[in-house]
Amino acid sequence: MARPLVAIVMGSASDMPVMAEAGKMLEQFEIAHEEKIISAHRNPQTLHEYVSQLKDRHIEVVIAGAGKAAHLPGVIAGQCTQPVIGVPMKTSDLGGMDSLLSIVQMPRGVPVATVAIGGAVNAAILAAQILALKHPAIEKKFIEYKEEMARA
Amino acid sequence: MARPLVAIVMGSASDMPVMAEAGKMLEQFEIAHEEKIISAHRNPQTLHEYVSQLKDRHIEVVIAGAGKAAHLPGVIAGQCTQPVIGVPMKTSDLGGMDSLLSIVQMPRGVPVATVAIGGAVNAAILAAQILALKHPAIEKKFIEYKEEMARA
Amino acid sequence: MARPLVAIVMGSASDMPVMAEAGKMLEQFEIAHEEKIISAHRNPQTLHEYVSQLKDRHIEVVIAGAGKAAHLPGVIAGQCTQPVIGVPMKTSDLGGMDSLLSIVQMPRGVPVATVAIGGAVNAAILAAQILALKHPAIEKKFIEYKEEMARA
Amino acid sequence: MARPLVAIVMGSASDMPVMAEAGKMLEQFEIAHEEKIISAHRNPQTLHEYVSQLKDRHIEVVIAGAGKAAHLPGVIAGQCTQPVIGVPMKTSDLGGMDSLLSIVQMPRGVPVATVAIGGAVNAAILAAQILALKHPAIEKKFIEYKEEMARA
Amino acid sequence: MARPLVAIVMGSASDMPVMAEAGKMLEQFEIAHEEKIISAHRNPQTLHEYVSQLKDRHIEVVIAGAGKAAHLPGVIAGQCTQPVIGVPMKTSDLGGMDSLLSIVQMPRGVPVATVAIGGAVNAAILAAQILALKHPAIEKKFIEYKEEMARA
Amino acid sequence: MARPLVAIVMGSASDMPVMAEAGKMLEQFEIAHEEKIISAHRNPQTLHEYVSQLKDRHIEVVIAGAGKAAHLPGVIAGQCTQPVIGVPMKTSDLGGMDSLLSIVQMPRGVPVATVAIGGAVNAAILAAQILALKHPAIEKKFIEYKEEMARA
């Protein structure tokens, strides 16, 4: 199996059904990836160690999904140099507005590339677009996807 | 000057005018405190080191103010055992709703004791109430404050 | 059975399924507590009498859950000196945004330590953190909990 | 001066500029009234005593204005039998949405007749409409007002 | 059967399950009432004729329930002199926030006494409180209700 | 001066600065129009009479601007057969969200063609687009406008 280019991180096992869609979409683009469940709040040390190794492990893009006071994407973005894509989880009370604002309203200096509430598939597509700039094989796959979508 | 019992932390120097009110209120209760500006996103390592020493330095309560995707209180709460009081900053676009949700909607396991948007004074009062359980001198001061408020 | 340190109060019997989780969490920390259903609006006199005895009964922290125009935590906070933790109930129409704002936006002088919508478990954890400052046995339990959470 | 029929209560002196408009409108209807500043949170005992005497003092309608976690109208409504009209104050951060929800979303059993954010004048008009059912002189004044408004 | 004192009006037959609770509550207070389904938008002429006869028919309070762009209570209030109590219906998309704002945010001159989203029972209680000022039998019933509620 | 094709109605003189922009835009399209200030709540009878004559006076489109619980466009739409364009006014507390929901969320059977908050100019453009279907001179003017806009 190929060395992963994308890390999919989520704050809770309950986020897996949504975040797994990102993994499936990356597979469609033949982009190797890994999936991790690490809470920014409950496992800050584990998260810190994981993020600090991303560069040496040649991970190029991080997709992070989290809900409610969703700090995971921002905390990762604060600790690494790679682009971080944030996926706000839908919440049962506020519909995901809390997750969205907690992810997208990042202060100056540390952006998170935020997609729609529950938008794990789009997070994978965005990762593919970013990687396509550097990896011709991914660019080819992405252009095919875009053309197929237009035909559908 | 007395050893500080309360740490007031804020994410940005622009939060100081609001957060300084917490310091003034603590002085009224004669509670020693310190004030620090450390961004959870721009200075994660500095923050981690600061928080990891709070216990040894006998800080008993943390007051953390932050705005927008306000992760500071939650990130501190994830790394220490002391109660963390969160102050959501008013924001110029969403009025502070983003700060509030980013602070109060913490996931299971890591609470932040959230006060009103811009509620730095109340954060200090809450800190005093918490410390009053253990420190009779603070309890005395707090009861006086409460009685004076009722008379006013 | 031990003398209760924490009072869990709720505005309606319908809040019990959520608030009971706070009780279970306190038991995990071996913190004795009591549970009461008293409406701030329908039973103001009963509430007043109950709150006025909390100090003599050595209750150190109050957890209050309420929904909609959720006045219970604030009304209790106005009448006692102990820290009051507010739990906004999820509501069927506005998702709990009404409960949250009614609890967290307390005016200067009378804070309520607000946790997430439906965050009864976190209210208990916050109570444990507050009590841990004074009670070494609770501090020990809390540190164990935090370590176990990080390992999970 | 006539015995007051309406009590205008507000939580803070800062509410006076808005709430004074209610008083002026009542004067236009020649309805005697009194104005009080009592915080539900800072002066609960004073409020309780004031409200418990309203009936004996023949106050027939209460107008209560409050902002943020605006408990004053609901707390009064819980302690008296007269109709209570609630005026949500505009707030500098959330525009008054917090005040509105804290006043209007009262639970079953204890209604507050809520008017618009900042709607002190309408609170006085509603008081006049209620009193007009019983007091022919007020009914006459109100009908004149309504006719004049239609002509304007 | 007694001459009705209260008119319960709703904009759509689909509002009946909620609004019927207001009728049941009025029966508990032995307040005669009538129930009508008239849309402010689809039957403006029918509504106008109905409202213009309310005074001659000695209706003293109107309870009006409506959802979405809920104009019914305000339109009635514009055409009659009696107090109008508005009940915002819960909506399937915005939870009733649209109904609430459309009812409560009435402009200067024409108030609607607004209760909580879905608060038909409270609308009836408020009607009873208003009528109790003039009708001793209703006052007696209301005081009994309030005492029973406090005991429950 | 030409017979008016469009009626611009607003609920209050304070809406004139915004609504006058609709008039200026119509003049640019050389569409004759009239402007009226009639409150749906304070002058229901005047409004009813005005609306009932619109057809005989050959008014083809109505533009109605209103704020807060903005019933004017919906009330007009309920009483006439012409298309009604609604302009939600910005409000000082809720930014116009109240006006928007009160206008756009019309129930089945009586639509209001709603434009953006404060969108009086767009209301005039929409009126021109509607009239252009029937009046070739207006169609010509509108196509010129559209082309000029694309060039700008």
Place this chain on the structure above:
Amino acid sequence: MARPLVAIVMGSASDMPVMAEAGKMLEQFEIAHEEKIISAHRNPQTLHEYVSQLKDRHIEVVIAGAGKAAHLPGVIAGQCTQPVIGVPMKTSDLGGMDSLLSIVQMPRGVPVATVAIGGAVNAAILAAQILALKHPAIEKKFIEYKEEMARA
């Protein structure tokens, strides 16, 4: 079958159950129409070609339904001269508030006539009102509909 006067366009096949109600309503008015599924984002070229032919095909009104970041109605409005009616789809997370704001808040120069969230039936009624100005047969049908509605 008659040449269509109205085009019903939607962004996704999942919008069909709601948008089909617009078609049924148009049939009741005997207004010929066509239904198309074209995404503004996935098929921009197909959409551009379709819209550019609307005029030559004598389509007089466009009804466009879309959800979430609902750009379809606005994109069509930017490319044609006919009135465009926008139908915001209800969304599972934010209830359709996202769809509503994405459709109604169009900038100066390019209005979309927006109806309620899920208001496909009202979109058809509004189309009928617009067409009635020019087509006497549709006007006759619409007046009958309005009279029947008032009788119901």
Place this chain on the structure above:
Amino acid sequence: MARPLVAIVMGSASDMPVMAEAGKMLEQFEIAHEEKIISAHRNPQTLHEYVSQLKDRHIEVVIAGAGKAAHLPGVIAGQCTQPVIGVPMKTSDLGGMDSLLSIVQMPRGVPVATVAIGGAVNAAILAAQILALKHPAIEKKFIEYKEEMARA
């Protein structure tokens, strides 16, 4: 002057003061860029032509800022294969919530990497992070920036 790698596009000249900050930030990273004002709604054809040439002109990242019903980033994303970063403009009525939802809530297949309301600086930083994956000189500059930020 170097061939631009980043295109900064905005819907209106009024967006320039905010969007110009993105340009200044890119200059700090020595990333060549161009700035264009093209409305998605008023100049769809101009926009289409501009976007269709981006690839041949070797633009690698697009930053698009827009307000209200902010379609520009999504429309560009639908027509090109490069990553598109969306900047929601603050609006005077809804604070930018409309812009945010119109940009971030993109449907499956066409993501926009959304940053905070008014977050033009962060859009530039995100662009630098994306480009850093491929361009070592930019990576070096970005790591320096990150280190300097941590020291500040």
